[in-house]
Amino acid sequence: MGIVERKEREKQEMRQRIIDAAMHMFLEEGYNKTSIRNIADAIEYSPATIYLYYKDKDELLYAVQKEAFDKLLETFEREATALDPLLRLEQIGKSYLRFGMNNPELYDLMFIIRAPMNVDEHIHQTNGRDCFSLVMETLGECIDKGLLRYEDPRIAMLSFWAMGHGLVSLVVRCRLKVLELAENDIDELLHKAIDEYIRLIKR
Amino acid sequence: MGIVERKEREKQEMRQRIIDAAMHMFLEEGYNKTSIRNIADAIEYSPATIYLYYKDKDELLYAVQKEAFDKLLETFEREATALDPLLRLEQIGKSYLRFGMNNPELYDLMFIIRAPMNVDEHIHQTNGRDCFSLVMETLGECIDKGLLRYEDPRIAMLSFWAMGHGLVSLVVRCRLKVLELAENDIDELLHKAIDEYIRLIKR
DNA sequence: AAACCTACTGAACAGTGTTCATTAAATCAA
C-alpha cells in the first residue's frame, strides 16, 4: 500500500506550495507586509490550513531563509571559482555584494530581519552554515598561505563579513542617504569599497 | 497675555512626555512590540491623543531617532577627543562599537529598522547628519595628512562606517551565531576587529 | 452669561497572527 507514501508526498508538496507562495510574496512586498491571509489567498486555502504545515509565521520565515541560503551558496559556487584563494575571496566579496543589491528583500530576510527569540536558536546555527564554511575555507587558505595581513581566521571572517554586510545593509535599509551620494554612484562605490578592502588586507 | 505662550509650552511638554514614554518603551520592548495603546497607557491618555501631537507611529520613531543621534554625538564628543586624527578615528570606532553593544535597541532604531517610504525621505538626510560630519571631518583630516591608505574620502567613510555597522548589526540581529563563537568572546572579538581594521588602513 | 475654541476621548474600521470546534472526505476494518 503506497497510500502513506503518497500522503507524505502530498504533505511535502503542500509545504512546498506554501513556502513558494510565501517566498514570492516576501520578495514582492516584504515579510511584514505579507500576511498569512494573503499567502492563504494565493494558494487558495484557508489561513488556518497554513498552521497545519508550519507552526507560525516565523517558521515560514526560516523555511524561506533556508532556500535563500541555498541560492546564495549556488551563487558562490557559480561565481567564485578561481583557484587562487585571494582571487576567489575577491569573487566571493563581489558575489555577496551583487546578491544583496539584486535581491534586497531576500537579503533582508536572510541577514537583517529581527530573529524572534521564541524560535529555537539552533536555526541560526544551521541556516547558512554551508555559505559560511565556504567563505571560511577560502579565508583559511589565504591565511595559511600567508597572503593576508590577518593572523586569526575568526577575526578575518568577522571583518570580511562585517564589511560586506555593512555595505549591503546600509544600502538596503536606506542609511546611506545621510552621506548624500548620487543614487547612481552607489553601486560603483560599493564595489570600489570592496576592492579597496581586498587591497588593504593583502599582505 | 501669556496664555498662548503657556499653551505652546504645554504642547511642547506633551510632545516631550510622549517621546519620553515612546523612547523608554522602544528600548524596553522594541519598536514593533510597542503599540500606540501601550504608550497612551503609560502617559495616561487615550491613544487618539497621541495622534494630535504626532502624525503617525513613524513620526514618533523619527523623533526618538533624533534624540538617539544627539546621544551618539555627545558620546563621540566625550570619548573621541584626541588631537591626533588617527587616534581620534580609533576612538570613534571604539565609541561606536560600545554605543551599539550597550544600547542594542537604540542602535536598532537608528540604523537597522526599516525606514518606511511613506515618510519624507529628507529625514534620512537630516537625522544623524552631525554625527557623520564629525566622522567625515576626522577621516578627511587623516587623508589630508596622508595617514591613511585611502585616497577618496567617500570610500573611506563608506568603508569605515560599513565595518562598524557590519560588526554591530551582525551582533544586534544575532547573525554571528552561525560562526559559533563563544558568547563571552564576542565583545572582545569586535574590538579586535576594529583594531585590526585601523591597523590595516594606516599608511 | 453666551459664544467659541481647543484638548481630549470612545467607539469604530480594517487589518493582523493564531486557535479551535466543527465539517467533509478519504481510508480502513468488517
Place this chain on the structure above:
DNA sequence: TTGATTTAATGAACACTGTTCAGTAGGTTT
C-alpha cells in the same frame, strides 16, 4: 459494501494592531 475511524480543511472567533472621527467637557474670549 457498509459502518467506523482517521485525517485534512475550514469558519468563526479572540485579542491584538494603527488610525480616524464624531462628539464632549472645560477653559477662554467676547
